[in-house]
Amino acid sequence: MTTSLTPLVRAPHGRRTGRRFLGDLDRPADVFRNLGPNWYASVMGTGIVANAAAVLPLHVAGLRLFGTAVWALASTMLIVLTAAWSVHWIQHRDIARRHARHPVMSHFWGAPAMAxxxxxxxTLTLGESWIGAQAAVRVDAVLWTAGTLLGLVTSVWIPYLAMTEHEVRQDSAHGGWLMPVVPPMVSAATGAALVPHVPxxxxxxxxxxxxxxxxxxSLFASVVIITQVWSRLVHHKLGPAAMVPTLWIVLGPLGQSVTAANALGTVAHSVLPAPYATGAAVFGFVYGLPAWGFAMMWLVLAARLTLRTARRHMPFALTWWSFTFPVGTCVTGTCALAVRLHSGAFVVAADALYALLLGSWVVVAVGTVRGGLRGTLFLPQAPTHAGGAAAPRLTADR
Incomplete structure (x- = not known):
């Protein structure tokens, strides 16, 4: 089974429509036809910009207000996207089911859970000033529970499909394989904030x-997959340009695990007896620092491979959102280490990573708005894999 990721450069029937609103679509209603779970990566990428701003050790006037505004934007995006995806499931259930079993798109079912x-x-860290502390805790509890349950399902369901139904070649591994197994790590990191609110x-x-x-x-599943991605890169090189941004997803479980280890270590004192609480706090450093070091090495490696591909042409795609959330987890992980170790070096590193996150978010958000307004990002791909089913569109021409 092969899946082409070559970008489509023309609208249906060979029509080229320029800059007209949704001009690349036959009709506006086609916006819902091919709406896949990968769109939730935009909510993840926007939300992490807000969450990272809330914990950043850099004290800049207006930073928290900026973070709150971005959180409100991410919340709105989540509501609108969920409504649109509901329409997709109601009106185009056959396509939605194919997405759920597609060898590439199915992995992005982890995105709704993390979003x-x-x-x-x-909501818990920034929305409290808008909706009140009690409401913020309730909203977070509901979203965390829903995301956790969905994430636990994807962490088993998608690997099961890969093991039983997907035709996987030796050069198939890519960073997107991490998407269904990272949600439990997000549950661990964000669940720590709910611990003090539980009886x-x-x-x-x-x-x-x-x-x-x-x-x-999430940690052990991620280690297995990261090893496969590394092996594929060494033996089969980069592959399609559209999938190169997914290399950044490797940073997600790494940065989020550092965040989780330290966040859980901080709240453990209110739950566990002294020896174990102390051990949990120490684990945040003993595990966190080596994991952070590997994450920084991978960040440099992924950046170098991305620049190499960009020089040859790397078309804009929704996979570009991989430049945001994974980097954001590195920001929160670095901030956690800065607090744990009282390290000025980690403060500087956190600020630098947040600058990278913010720049990436602006670039990807602009590209998404541009491709969305033209309708290009809503186009399907031509049938390219066994069985003749249409593969979900993952790329867009600029």
Missing amino acids: LMTVGAG VGQERLTLLLACYAMFGI
């Missing part, structure tokens, strides 16, 4: 232990 939890975490006793202990268990689910 829910990202917005939920922002003391078995309820609080259960939540903390569940977060650590989900930390393990």
Whole structure:
């Protein structure tokens, strides 16, 4: 089974429509026809900009207000996108089902789960001043629960499909394979903030232990997949340009695991007895620093490979949102280490990474708005894999 990721450069029937609103579509209603779960990466990428601003050690006037505004934008995007995706499932259920079993698109089912939890975490840290503390906790609890349940499903369901139905070649591994297994790590990192709001006793202990268990689910699955991605790069090189941005997804489980280890270590003192609480806090440093080091090495490697591809031509795609959320997790992880170790060097590193995140977000957001307004990002690909089913569109011409 092969899946072409070659960008379409013409609208249906060979029509080229220029800059007219949704001009690349036959009709405006086609916006819903090919709407896949990968669109939720835009919510993730926007939400992490807000969440990272809330924990950034850099004290700049208006930063929290900026973060709150971006959180409101991410919340709006989540609501609008979920409504649109509901229309997609109602009107185009056959396409939606093909997305769910597609060897590339199915992996992005992890994005809705992470989008829910990202917005939920922002609600708790930034939305409190807008909706009140009690409402913020309730909203976060609902979004975290929904995202966690969906993420636990994708962490088993999508790998199961890959093992039983998808035809996987030796050069098939890509960063997108991490998408369905990273949500439990997001649950662990964002669930730590809910621990103090759960009644003391078995309820609080259960939540903390569940977060650590989900930390393990995602960590070990990610290590297996990252190894496969590395092997594919060494033996089969980069592959299609449209998928090169997914190399940045590797930063997601790395940065999020550093965030989770330290966040859970911070709240463990209110749940566990002294020896274990101390061990949990120490684990944030003992695990976090080596993982952070590998993440920085991968960031440089991914940046170099991306620049190499961009010089040859790398068409804009929704996969470009891989430049945002994974980098954002590195920001939150770096901030956690800065607080844990009282390190000025990590403060500087966190600020630098946030600048990279902010720049990436602006570039990708502009590209998404441009491609969305033209309708290019809503076009399907031509049938290119076994069975003749249309592959979801992952790229767009600039």
